[in-house]
Amino acid sequence: MPTPTARTLFVSDIHLGTRDCQAALLASLLRRVRPERLYLVGDIVDLIAMQKRAVLPPDQQRLAARLLRLARGGCEIIYIPGNHDAALRRLCGLRVHRVRIERRAIHVTADGRRLLVSHGDEFDTHVRIAPWMLALGDGMHQFVLALNRWCNRARGLFGLPYWSLASALKRRVGAAQRYVAQFEQAALHQAAREGLDGYVGGHIHKAGFRERNGVLYCNDGDWVEHCTALLETPDGRLQLIDWRGAVIAREPVVERVARPDEVVPATAEPAARGC
Template sequence: MTDSPIALPDSRTLFISDLHMGTPDCQAALLDSLLRRVRPKRLYLVGDIIDLIAMRKRAVLPSAQQRLVARVLRLARGGCEVIYIPGNHDAALRKLCGLKLYNVRIERRMIHVTADNRRLLVSHGDEFDTHVRMAPWMMALGDGMHQFVLSLNRWCNHGRRLLGMPYWSLAAALKNQVGAARRYVEQFEQAALHQAAREGLDGYIGGHIHKAGFATRPGVLYCNDGDWVEHCTALMEDGEGRLSLIDWQGRVIDKEPAVEPRPMVEPSLARA
C-alpha cells in the first residue's frame, strides 16, 4: 500500500484552518486522511494551526499530529506552495510574516486569484471580532461551554470508534441549536463581506469561527473553510476556479452559491 495521496479531480487549491494542534481536540488523523486523497498545487493554512495559547498550559503532540506536520512539510518539499496565515491562537508567528521556513511562506493575509480570475481576500478572521456585538460575559461563558462540549465530543467519538462508526461532531450539532451562536456567525459573515467589498474584491475566505459555509451579498462571496476540531472540513478550488466545501473523506458537502452582480451606479449619482 502506497502512502502517496490520491488526487481528487482538479484539486487546484486547498484551504484549511483551525487545527488547534497541541491540544487533544485536534483531529489530525482525519486531516491526514484527507491529505492522502488530495494533492493541491497550493495549500493555505488559514490560522490557528498551532494552538500556542493552549500549549502554555498543557502541550499535547501525539504521533498523529507529528505525522500530519511531516506530511505538510513533504507536500511543501514536493512542489506544493504552502502558505501559512497565523491566527489569534498562533499570533506569535505573525512576527515571522514575510519569511519562508521549510518551504512554507508565512503571510499576514493574501489575495488569492482563482482559476477564473476572481480576487479573494484570505485571512484568519479574528480581525472581525470587534464587529461582532456580544457582551464580554457572554463571550467568556460561551468559551467555557465550548471547551466543555469539545470534551464531550472527544468521548462521544471515542465510543463511536470502538463501535466502528465514523466521526460525527456532537459539538457542531449542539451549536446549530443555539440562537446566539447563529447570530454571531451572521454578524461575522457580514463583517467579512463588507471588508471584501470595501477593498473592491470578489470575495473573502477565512476560518476562526469554526463554522464552515458560504454567504453572499451583491458582487461578493463569503467562504469559511470550517475547522479540524469539530466539523473537519476544508475549502477546495478546482481547476476551473469553482469552490466547494469537502469533508475529511474528500466528499463534497456544499458548493459555492451564485453571486448576484453588483448594482449599477447611475453616472449622475456617481458624480454627486
C-alpha cells in the same frame, strides 16, 4: 469515493498541540487530495493552549511531517497565522521550510476572481456580543469539545465514522447563530470595501458560504469539530469538502455586480498589510 481535483486547498483551525485536534482525519484528506497550493488559514498550532499543556501525539507529529513533505514536493504553502498562533506573525514575509508566512493574502482563482484570505480574528471587535456571554460561550465550548471526544471514541468502538456532536449542539444555540451572522457581515463588508470578489477565512469554526451584492463569503471550517476544508477546482469553482474528500456544499451562483461608485459602510478596519 472519487477524489476531488484541487487547484487550491484552504484549511484552518487545526489546533495542533491540543487533545481536540483531528490530525488523523486531516492526514486522511491530504492522502486523497493533492493541491497545487495550500493555504493554512490560522490557528494551525495552538500556542495559547500549549502554554498550559502541550499535547503532540504521533498522529499530530505525522501530520506536521506530511505538510512539510508537501512543501518539499512542490506544493505552494501559505501560512496565515491566527489568534492562537499570533506569535508567528512576527515572521510575516519570511519563508520557513519552504512555507511562506503572510499576515493575509489575495488569492486569484482560476476564473479570475480576487479573494481576501485572512484568519478572521480581526473582525472580533465588530461582533456585538456581551463579554460575559463570550466568556460563558468559551467555557461551554470546551465542555462540549470534551463531550465530542468521548462521543467519537464510543462511535469508534462500534466502527462508526466521525460525527460532530459539538457542531450539532451549536446549531441549536441562538447566540452562536447571531455571532456567526455578524462575523459574516463584517467579512463581507471588508471584501467589498477593498473592491474584491470575496472573502475566505476560518476562526469561527463554522464552515459555509454566503453571498451578498455579488460578494462571496467562504469559511473553510475547522479540524476540531467539523473537519472540513475549502477546495478550488481547476476551473475556479469553490466547494466545501469533508475529511473523506466528499463534497458537502458548493458555492452559490454569484452574479458579479459592478460597483464603480459604490460606497460600502466600513464595519471593519482594513486588515494590516505586511506585519
